[in-house]
Amino acid sequence: MDNESINYNRYRWNRMLLNGFWSILVITVVLECLYLTITEVPTGQFIRAYMLKPSAFQFTTLLIAETGLRVLRGKYQDYILILTSAVLAFIIVFIHNSINYLLLALFLPVMVSIFYFQNKKLLFALVNTLSSLFLLYWTNDFIHQDITLIGLTTISVMFCVFSLVAWGILSRGRELLNHLKSYFESNQQLLVKTIWMDKLAKTDALTDLYNHITFHEYFERLIDQHEQNGLPLQLAIVDIDNFKHVNDTYGHRAGDAVLKSVADLIRAKVSANDFVARYGGEEFAVLFTDKASESAFVAVEQIREEIAKVVHEAFGGKPVTVSIGYAEYTSGEGKEHFFNRVDTALYKAKSTGKNRTIVALDPHQLENQSQLA
Template sequence: KKPLLEFLMVECVFIVFVVMAQAVIIRAREVREHLEQLTKSEQELMVERAISDKLLKIDALTGLYNHKTFHEYLVSLLEQCESNGLRLQLALFDIDNFKRVNDTYGHWVGDLVLKEVAAKVGGLIGLNDFAARYGGEEFAVIFTDKSIHEAYAAAEELRLKIAAMEHPYAGGKPITVSIGLCDYQLGDGKEKLFRKTDHALYAAKHSGKNAVVTASAAHDDDNILSYA
């Protein structure tokens, strides 16, 4: 009887041990699954936040940065100009005779033109440069770490490559842009930088369009009011 009793006790202990071990394994699995779910939820939340943040910064039609983000970035860069001597040029440009495109072929064609021009701009600028849709058919590019001559060459390349694009749905006629370019001068600040660049764009428009005009060249034109 005694060996039988001992055997039953050992069996009972073994069964209890097995049951406890299974409970521990099940609990560990539940904890692991819970942690995995939490991690997945956090990752999904991060992705959603990233997408939401991007949507707030990107222009929905063109995929370039929007007006608000452009100004935030420019303010930050101008601080770097003043404190660290960062070189910066601002280019403002818009599509020549864009209203005629909309009126002749419809707004959906106008939107296609905007998308294609934006894609060309985004594909041509450097890694340290910044492109945005400034509003309507107007775009802005911030060139950094370039001389004014290098920035002018980059703006001229933009003008030429855009003019060379084909638009069969818009009558096959070339779409051109006029560009005003300004080299930032220390102490000017954002407002004066914009006045100078806008002035250069005005000069480009009134000199026959499809041109790049620098703020210094516009200033030298006696027929245009100087902002200096």
């Protein structure tokens, strides 16, 4: 998680805690109003001593905390909130010193510190709790008289024991967080590995183009799209001329360099919606999906001409040429028949001089030829 996210979450939780402290003030005022109806203390004295004075102290404390939350950044906000909870608890217990069980309110800072999952903040909270307890003992006459030193020691030990339990909760929480983090990182690594393996399964390692298997998967889908939605679809099969001579004369390393160069040139000449694959050996297949037949043919010719212009250092500074078979899909033709038409056109280009593009006869012309034969 980045620092910006951490700071945002810290401020959000601190804001929630501070809102909770405001709620304590409101609840305290409501309870005092209820006590006002049953107390034997004179009304004026009760309002001054138990309502106005403590509410003013609490309100001032919360205003200071609000200012600190807006002015301070990072971990200092956390310490301000812990200290605020200690002051609020001290005021409540000091005013209502006759209610012994309210001493438990002094444990509020420790409870607040649990939100931060940090031992040093838990320790800071415990110090605040014990400091409030001893300050109350020495400054509040009623508490000083009501609680013996043994009782004070017992309460202090109880607070320490409760804090030890809180420390155990924090340790267990951090252990779970580390486990969750480890689990998340493992899943992330597995996802990356899966994506990488999927890419390796679908692409040719040398040229980084799609491979033979992936070509046929997309080929079938695109034909389905054509049959259902009339998607324009053309196929070009590109074969490097005399490639065996390149390997035999200059070695396979030179042949690999030529293959990569030709692959990069083809990829550079097609659009984002077109599909390029290394079909096998020195053959490449290009599926055009967003062009009219004339535009696709122009792109094919540009590919052929551009390849013929490039010289290859690995090939002794000579260029290579390609022969291409090309055709547009005819509705109802089927994948196998379409591919064979283009492959036949490629064979014709290779056998009639190479470095040329032959447009395959459409199915009707092939049918007429077979009838004449």
